[in-house]
Amino acid sequence: MILNFINGQYRQGRGGRSFSDMNPVDGSLIAQVSEATREDVDDAVNAARDALAGPWGALKLSQRCDLLYAVAAEIDRRAEDFVAAEVADTGKPRSLASHLDIPRGAANFRVFADAVRNVATETFTSHAPDGEPTLNYALRRPKGVVAVICPWNLPLLLMTWKVGPALACGNTVVVKPSEETPATAALLGEVMNSVGIPKGVYNVVHGFGPESAGEFLTTHPGVDAITFTGETRTGAAIIRASAAGIKPVSMELGGKNPAVVFDDADLDATIAGLTRSVFENSGQVCLGTERVYVQRRIFDAVVQRLASAAARLRPGRPEDPATTLGPLISAEHQRKVLDYFALAKAEGATAVCGGGVPDVSHELKAGAWVEPTVWTGVAHESRVAREEIFGPCCAVIPFETEAEALRMANDTPYGLAASVYTSDVARAHRFAGALRVGVVWVNSWFVRDLRTPFGGSGASGIGREGGVHSLEFYTELSNVCIKFNGEAQ
Structure with a gap:
């Protein structure tokens, strides 16, 4: 049984319902997956909010980034487990999962830990109307609880592409993986616990879209931002759901x-x-x-x-x-x-x-x-x-x-x-x-530098992620203006 991961613990959905995770290679059953109820999603969001206000929010930036490096190292150490889970869910050749999906899953934590350490905000000096000097600088603050809705084609890679920068910026997350590929998102919970990520920082709820975990999560009042990769029609439904709470969204949608x-x-x-x-x-x-x-x-x-x-x-x-x-x-x-x-x-x-x-x-x-x-x-x-x-x-x-x-x-x-x-x-x-x-x-294809902007226009999405662009989405900027009064002594 593949379970939900809420507040650092694996647990079955309260409704007792499950669905089948099927192997696309031969149509065989991989596992049953516990479906999260609305109450389970409530618990996950509340756990994320508590962690934000508690142990995760209290960490220094350097401590947070060191933990994300530890997550990456543990993914590398357990690479065979992640490859096996990814291959079982997707049926893709093992060589592709072992050379692309899982290494990139680990790299996403390192890259964004480095980015948040090293990418500066703007600083300006100027003068107030009375002629006194002023200093303006910007602070990055986490958005809060981020709903991460993931696709099935590159499950770990595209999930950590969002979770990595979200956590690096100090947010907490509730992940809803595709019902077709639930395994690696659930397995990542073991990694989070083993390296000491506080409970509630990383949560996973399983289910479907309408009238299931996806809808419960994207309409939840305790969610502060939503990031989604998937088909355009589903993205449009999520954007409509986000409008009620004026929630920022990042959408990487379809293409031709x-x-x-x-x-x-x-x-x-x-x-x-x-x-x-x-x-x-x-x-x-x-x-x-x-x-x-x-x-x-x-x-x-x-x-x-x-x-x-x-x-x-x-x-x-x-x-x-x-x-x-x-x-x-x-x-x-x-x-x-x-x-x-x-x-x-x-x-x-x-x-x-x-x-x-x-x-x-x-x-x-x-x-x-x-x-x-x-x-x-x-x-x-x-x-x-x-x-x-x-x-x-x-x-x-x-x-x-x-x-x-x-x-x-x-x-x-x-x-x-x-x-x-x-x-x-x-x-x-x-x-x-x-x-x-x-x-x-x-003269190439899919050559990626993770510091560069990534996203689409038109029906292909809203916003950009990657490098500083991820930091812009996963943080709120606050400007501080200091006026220096008086003359030097």
């Missing part, structure tokens, strides 16, 4: 991210980058590429080479070193993606590769598998070119001129990320600056 390939690009590097951005984590990455615009002269070559790379991906059990493609997160998500595959065919697309369910071994037949898929013949205006699918698929669409590529890349309600492939430095700067997205990679 473009990659633009010019005919002077290094094709080897381009195909390597596209193979990752389209198919990594079975396309279940908010930053992933679903629209690939290729200049006409090299269109056929890119299509052929990308399709060949997709065909070489091998589905299988996550612990098999030969596995390079995992399943989707659930049977429900598999049905959604397969519906888009059928829609693409109905809209006139040609599946150069994929387009269905892969031939997997008998024991994996009940898993949530889909084939990596590359389409041509997709109209830019079609649904499969405009709606987020969140699977291992992309539409490859030709263009003639830079202006045409820019128009199509920006023609979307989303604005999260983009990639540009070109050997022309001037064009790279010019084109990247004209894209209406939060993150642009040139």
Whole structure:
């Protein structure tokens, strides 16, 4: 049984209800998960408020940051436990979890402990109307209790991306992980206890969205701020819920991210980058590429080479070193993606590769598998070119001129990320600056410096996190103005 973690203790929900955590690799049961009631969420928020006013709030900045470094070290020490939990929940290849998800989960605590120690606030000297000198400086104060609502695609990484800076800034948190991936958020409670994080600082409640833990948490009057990563529709519901309490929100939402390939690009590097951005984590990455615009002269070559790379991906059990493609997160998500595959065919697309369910071994037949898929013949205006699918698929669409590529890349309600492939430095700067997205990679993908701003525009979200931008969201700034009266003696 995976339990809620409230005030430093694991406990079942008061209602006695549970739900199943299923393995997407083969459809087997991993564990039952205890569902939190409204009263359990009350307890978690109250514990967080008590810790804020008590032992956590009383710590010096250096003590708090040292504890977060200890959390990171303990995640590293228990990396195998976290990898096993993450792989069981998501079905992703073990190599991906061990090289990306879990190390980044630990790094998020170190990076933001360092940031809050070293990023200064503004200081100004000036004069009052009577001519006396003044000094203005800003203080950072924690927002309070932060509700952290997490997605299922990179569970530990994206949860600690929020919990790390929230705790570094002196807040306390109540985490609601996805019902699809509850294990690593719960396991982190053991780490918090083992390194001496005070009770109530880190809490976890399990459940769903409407009329469950998600709604109970985001509408709770004791919550001071909400941070969410997930689909746009859910984000809109959370924003509506936050309005009643005038609560600040940070929203990292969906995307329909473009990659633009010019005919002077290094094709080897381009195909390597596209193979990752389209198919990594079975396309279940908010930053992933679903629209690939290729200049006409090299269109056929890119299509052929990308399709060949997709065909070489091998589905299988996550612990098999030969596995390079995992399943989707659930049977429900598999049905959604397969519906888009059928829609693409109905809209006139040609599946150069994929387009269905892969031939997997008998024991994996009940898993949530889909084939990596590359389409041509997709109209830019079609649904499969405009709606987020969140699977291992992309539409490859030709263009003639830079202006045409820019128009199509920006023609979307989303604005999260983009990639540009070109050997022309001037064009790279010019084109990247004209894209209406939060993150642009040139000749690369998913290269992250955690000090940089991260987030989207339009339907892709509100706000930025990362580096000082996380500190701005997770703290309130207070200005202190001191007037120096009298003359020096």
